[in-house]
Amino acid sequence: MRILLIEDDEAQGRFLVEELTAAGHSTQWATTGVTGLQAASELSYDVIILDRLLPQLDGLTLLKSLRQAGNRVPALILSALSSVDERVQGLKAGGDDYLCKPFAVSELLARLEALVRRPERQPAETKLIVGDLEMDLLARTVNRAGRGIALQNREFRLLEYLMRHSGQVVTRTMLLEEVWSFHFDPGTNVVDAQISKLRQKLDRDHDHAMINTIRGVGYRLDA
Amino acid sequence: MSSARSFSFRLWLVVFIVLAGAAVMLRHYYVAQMRAVALEELRTIVVSQAAVLTKARADYGAPYLRDLVASAPGERYDPRLVLVYRDTAGVVGSQHWPAVTPEQWRVVILPEQTEPVLGTVHAFAGGDRLFIGYSMARLKQLDAEWRQSLWRDMLASGIFAVLVSVLVVVLQSRALRPFNLAFMRIRSGDLGGRVQSFGSQDQFDRLADNLNRTLDWIASLLITVRETTNSLAHDLRTPLSRHRLRLAQLAARPDLPAAARQEVEAAVGEVDGLVGLFEQLLLIARAESGVVGEHFRVFDLCEVVADLLDVYEPLWQERGQVMTAVLPESPLWVHGDRQWLLQALSNLVDNAIKYGQEQGALSLRLVRAQDQLLLTLANEAPPLPDEALNRVFDRFYRVDASRHTPGWGLGLALARAVIRWHDGELALVNTASGVEALVRLPAAEVAG
Numbered sequence: 168m169r170i171l172l173i174e175d176d177e178a179q180g181r182f183l184v185e186e187l188t189a190a191g192h193s194t195q196w197a198t199t200g201v202t203g204l205q206a207a208s209e210l211s212y213d214v215i216i217l218d219r220l221l222p223q224l225d226g227l228t229l230l231k232s233l234r235q236a237g238n239r240v241p242a243l244i245l246s247a248l249s250s251v252d253e254r255v256q257g258l259k260a261g262g263d264d265y266l267c268k269p270f271a272v273s274e275l276l277a278r279l280e281a282l283v284r285r286p287e288r289q290p291a292e293t294k295l296i297v298g299d300l301e302m303d304l305l306a307r308t309v310n311r312a313g314r315g316i317a318l319q320n321r322e323f324r325l326l327e328y329l330m331r332h333s334g335q336v337v338t339r340t341m342l343l344e345e346v347w348s349f350h351f352d353p354g355t356n357v358v359d360a361q362i363s364k365l366r367q368k369l370d371r372d373h374d375h376a377m378i379n380t381i382r383g384v385g386y387r388l389d390a
Numbered sequence: 391m392s393s394a395r396s397f398s399f400r401l402w403l404v405v406f407i408v409l410a411g412a413a414v415m416l417r418h419y420y421v422a423q424m425r426a427v428a429l430e431e432l433r434t435i436v437v438s439q440a441a442v443l444t445k446a447r448a449d450y451g452a453p454y455l456r457d458l459v460a461s462a463p464g465e466r467y468d469p470r471l472v473l474v475y476r477d478t479a480g481v482v483g484s485q486h487w488p489a490v491t492p493e494q495w496r497v498v499i500l501p502e503q504t505e506p507v508l509g510t511v512h513a514f515a516g517g518d519r520l521f522i523g524y525s526m527a528r529l530k531q532l533d534a535e536w537r538q539s540l541w542r543d544m545l546a547s548g549i550f551a552v553l554v555s556v557l558v559v560v561l562q563s564r565a566l567r568p569f570n571l572a573f574m575r576i577r578s579g580d581l582g583g584r585v586q587s588f589g590s591q592d593q594f595d596r597l598a599d600n601l602n603r604t605l606d607w608i609a610s611l612l613i614t615v616r617e618t619t620n621s622l623a624h625d626l627r628t629p630l631s632r633h634r635l636r637l638a639q640l641a642a643r644p645d646l647p648a649a650a651r652q653e654v655e656a657a658v659g660e661v662d663g664l665v666g667l668f669e670q671l672l673l674i675a676r677a678e679s680g681v682v683g684e685h686f687r688v689f690d691l692c693e694v695v696a697d698l699l700d701v702y703e704p705l706w707q708e709r710g711q712v713m714t715a716v717l718p719e720s721p722l723w724v725h726g727d728r729q730w731l732l733q734a735l736s737n738l739v740d741n742a743i744k745y746g747q748e749q750g751a752l753s754l755r756l757v758r759a760q761d762q763l764l765l766t767l768a769n770e771a772p773p774l775p776d777e778a779l780n781r782v783f784d785r786f787y788r789v790d791a792s793r794h795t796p797g798w799g800l801g802l803a804l805a806r807a808v809i810r811w812h813d814g815e816l817a818l819v820n821t822a823s824g825v826e827a828l829v830r831l832p833a834a835e836v837a838g
Contacts, residue, residue, distance in 0.1 A: 178635060178636075179632070179635060182638070185639075220624070247623060247624045248620065248623055248624060249627070249669060250623070251729050251730075267627075268627055268628070268631040269627065269630055269631035269633075269661070269665060271658075271662075319700075320700070321700045321701070347697065347700075348697075349701070349733075349736070350729050351729065352669075353701075353736050353737075353740065354740065354797060354801070355705065355740055357701050357702060357704075357705060360704035360708055361701070364704045364707075383655075
């Protein structure tokens with residue numbers, strides 16, 4: 168994907184460009200708010216990463232201007248300010264995701280993926296299908312290879328999220344935020360335990376596991 | 391309505407006692423004056439009558455006086471005048487001769503009189519004696535009047551006392567109102583609330599002045615804490631971020647031996663741990679300096695607890711524990727920040743599971759009691775030593791044996807700070823089988 172990175176910190180910027188390039192993305196790096204705004208207005212990107220605290224033009228103001236000008240490119244905000252209100256401000260300004268420094272590159276990559284390949288929800292969509300796994304959104308039922316799987320409400324929500332992001336890595340933080348609205352780190356492996364239970368129901372009695380653990384990053388649902 | 395110890399009651403009591411006491415004293419003084427006057431009148435009458443009768447005896451002789459005394463009292467112009475005469479022939483005017491030393495005043499009781507009589511005896515040269523007295527009916531009447539009036543005085547004092555105390559209480563409430571309002575304003579986040587000077591140069595003015603200065607100080611403290619936590623967040627995260635970056639870059643180097651890479655990755659993990667620790671400390675600071683009302687909304691606490699139970703279920707199942715939860719059917723509204731309370735309660739649930747025995751029982755109960763919401767969460771575990779029950783809320787405190795469980799000992803500090811920020815309270819108690827966390831939060835009123 169084509170990424171525009173607006174980051175004034177030299178070391179951070181260089182590192183990110185290296186990592187993003189190594190992951191197969193083409194990255195444009197702007198070091199000030201002004202040049203960033205220019206680049207975003209002139210060229211088209213799949214996703215914009217911008218630091219909140221930029222010289223000359225503050226990240227949120229930049230974002231607001233972009234949105235007002237009709238630019239709908241997904242934007243991920245990086246910031247050292249982590250409180251929930253800051254997060255909310257960032258999202259209100261037009262951001263689509265918010266990541267606190269310091270972060271793991273794998274987290275960033277996973278979130279970028281999720282942003283770019285954000286599935287447009289079809290209004291008439293009633294089913295999600297990944298491989299031999301079928302989820303009926305209206306009837307709230309799930310079956311794999313024709314055999315029904317009984318899921319509790321929260322397990323259903325978790326599986327729905329994984330299915331909507333099938334083939335993408337989802338991190339624990341993403342799951343906490345999106346599936347359970349936990350905007351904090353509970354400090355214990357609640358996510359792992361939830362995945363473990365879901366796995367049992369999903370993959371038992373079947374020849375291959377659909378939920379794969381990506382070490383150090385998160386999980387991925389594969390067909 | 392108001393307890394016996396309330397200010398209004400005590401004020402009324404004081405005013406009543408003062409008024410009643412004053413009334414009694416005044417009345418007593420008045421009556422004493424009246425009595426003195428009456429007594430004086432009485433003596434004057436007796437003395438003047440004595441003079442008249444003495445002259446009559448001198449002019450017309452002793453037998454004349456005798457006849458005068460013997461005549462029916464009704465014929466005399468003043469029936470209250472009592473005359474008794476004694477000579478060698480006997481006593482007239484009464485059955486008994488009042489034994490009074492001549493020229494001495496004495497109160498005597500005569501069988502014919504209903505009231506006591508005050509009088510004196512005149513001894514004549516011929517050996518005969520005359521007792522001249524006057525009924526004390528008037529004084530008795532005065533005494534009776536006074537006793538009656540006592541009740542009226544008490545009642546009047548009581549009523550006046552009520553009026554006075556009500557007036558004082560109303561004036562006082564009016565005077566105190568601006569103070570309470572100023573406190574409420576700052577408590578709800580408006581750092582600008584101040585009390586206007588009354589311009590009266592009195593104690594209320596001094597109180598207002600002191601309050602305003604204290605509010606200034608509190609406002610500046612709050613602003614300082616907020617700014618500090620915000621800038622700390624940035625100032626500490628940036629170098630930590632750089633630090634992590636370097637380590638991550640190092641770990642990514644292709645020429646790094648596998649063993650070294652493992653070490654570096656572990657170091658990265660520890661930096662993340664540090665950041666997490668620091669984040670928690672900041673959160674606690676924010677919660678402790680938190681001003682009620684910032685971003686607060688009304689939401690259903692039952693929903694939050696239900697979500698929490700959902701999320702943590704696999705964790706207690708992993709430990710073989712069984713959770714019994716009792717939640718009400720209808721929403722329990724609370725005014726606050728959903729994320730903060732979620733985090734606080736999740737710390738409690740996490741602790742209950744982590745420190746509860748494997749295969750043990752867990753219980754959670756959420757109820758509304760009048761205007762409070764009460765949540766109790768209990769596990770089966772060895773009891774906490776008594777001094778630990780309070781100290782667990784200190785930052786970094788770990789009950790000794792558990793230095794091996796992950797975490798920094800901040801969970802309870804955060805939980806308590808958040809709950810107190812929401813005007814509630816958190817406590818831990820030992821039960822028969824384990825440890826119980828008690829959470830109290832004020833219920834929010836929802837219109838309609």
